[in-house]
Amino acid sequence: MIISSGDVSDERSAIQTIIHRWNTMHAAEHRTVLMPLMWETHSTPEMCDHARAIINRQALETCDLLVAVFWARLGRSTASSPSGTVEEIRKHLESGKPAMVYFSQKPIIPESVDRDQYEAVQEFREECRTRGLIGAFKDLQKFHDQIALHLGQIVRDRFTDTGGPNDGSEAASSLPAAELSEEAKAILVAATDGDGQILRLNWVSGARISAGQEQFMSDDRREQAKWDATIWELVHVGFIEPRGTKAEAFQVTHGGYHAADGFRLSSSSED
Numbered sequence: 001m002i003i004s005s006g007d008v009s010d011e012r013s014a015i016q017t018i019i020h021r022w023n024t025m026h027a028a029e030h031r032t033v034l035m036p037l038m039w040e041t042h043s044t045p046e047m048c049d050h051a052r053a054i055i056n057r058q059a060l061e062t063c064d065l066l067v068a069v070f071w072a073r074l075g076r077s078t079a080s081s082p083s084g085t086v087e088e089i090r091k092h093l094e095s096g097k098p099a100m101v102y103f104s105q106k107p108i109i110p111e112s113v114d115r116d117q118y119e120a121v122q123e124f125r126e127e128c129r130t131r132g133l134i135g136a137f138k139d140l141q142k143f144h145d146q147i148a149l150h151l152g153q154i155v156r157d158r159f160t161d162t163g164g165p166n167d168g169s170e171a172a173s174s175l176p177a178a179e180l181s182e183e184a185k186a187i188l189v190a191a192t193d194g195d196g197q198i199l200r201l202n203w204v205s206g207a208r209i210s211a212g213q214e215q216f217m218s219d220d221r222r223e224q225a226k227w228d229a230t231i232w233e234l235v236h237v238g239f240i241e242p243r244g245t246k247a248e249a250f251q252v253t254h255g256g257y258h259a260a261d262g263f264r265l266s267s268s269s270e271d
Contacts, residue, residue, distance in 0.1 A: 001037040001063035001092075003085050005073035005121075008104060012038075014144045015067055018151055025229065026236060030160040034151075037063050052084050056091060064159065066092045067147075071104035072113040074120040082120055093131070098158060100150060101128050102135035102143065148228075152236050180237070183216075184230040185263050188239055188252065190214035192260040196252040198240060200231055 002015050019034045027033045039055045046054045060066075068089055075083030081090060092099050103125050108118070128134045135150070137143040180188075187209060191198050194212025201208045208217040209227050216227050231250065234240045239256035243249040252260070 001059055001066050001088075002068075003039075003066065003088050004069040005071065005075050005083075005085060007071045007073045008069045010140055011069045011102075011104070011143055014140060015069075015147055018144065018147045021148075021229065021232075022151060022155065025233060026155075030155075032155070032160050034155065052078055052087065055084075056088065060088050060092060061095075063092070064097060065154065066097065066099040067151075068099065068101045069104065069143075070102070070121050070124070071106060072108050072121060073117045074124060082124065086124055098154060100135065100154065102137060102146070104143070105136050105138045148232055149235070149242060152232055156236065180259075181230055181233060183227065184233045186214075187211045187216060187230055188234060188256055188260050189263055191240070191252050192257055196257070198231070198250040198252070200228075200248050200250070 002012055004012055016036045019036045023033055037059050039059055048054075049057075066089065068085060070085075075085045078084050078087050081087035089099055089101065103121070125134065135146055137146055187198060188211075190211035190213070192212070193214075197211075199208075199210040201210070208215060209231065210216075231240075234256070235242065235250070237255075238253055239259050240250040240252050243251055
């Protein structure tokens with residue numbers, strides 16, 4: 001379920017985009033489909049209770065994972081919580097289900113925000129810090145990168161049969177080379193020809209992926225999206241793993257080296 005204050009509509013859309021992309025790339029393999037739940041799309045008019053209680057029953061109680069985003073607004077208070085969104089997070093955590101909570105660090109214009117709302121966000125942020133690990137981002141691209149990385153990790157670890165820690169060797173032995181895109185194979189082989197590192201860099205006019213001595217880049221947004229997808233493809237099957245939290249540096253795993261060797265042998269046989 002996607003929940004947020006009303007000032008992060010772009011971030012809400014980004015979460016939906018990442019969910020649909022995950023389904024396109026991985027649903028068939030894992031026999032798992034992610035459905036983005038929101039009160040706007042998954043609640044129906046009902047006159048038997050308070051609106052918040054109805055939303056909680058119709059949507060919140062049915063979801064497995066909660067993703068929440070805040071910036072400068074917390075939302076309207078309820079009888080038991082500083083906002084309906086906070087109430088949903090607390091109820092979800094009480095049920096023992098996982099939640100990913102993010103706070104935007106985008107600059108604000110003081111006179112354009114409600115000071116009480118902004119202070120309420122800061123107070124709730126401190127509460128979240130006492131209960132676990134929160135996410136923070138400075139712009140929409142960073143948020144997009146974080147969500148793509150974190151969603152893939154939590155789905156793999158908590159909701160699919162291939163979850164749990166491993167070094168990628170199981171994926172390498174069970175995933176035929178044909179199931180990886182040619183772009184992913186090219187990046188993996190290039191990385192293992194060098195120091196096993198992959199760097200993903202963004203700038204205003206384009207993006208670049210550096211692997212070994214190879215550079216994969218484009219100024220076209222559609223092409224960028226294709227190369228970005230290859231990174232998460234390799235992460236998901238365990239052939240590379242992220243270094244740090246910025247989704248900019250990755251290291252080839254043992255399974256990744258094994259898979260790259262197989263791709264080279266396959267290429268040599270075809271030649």
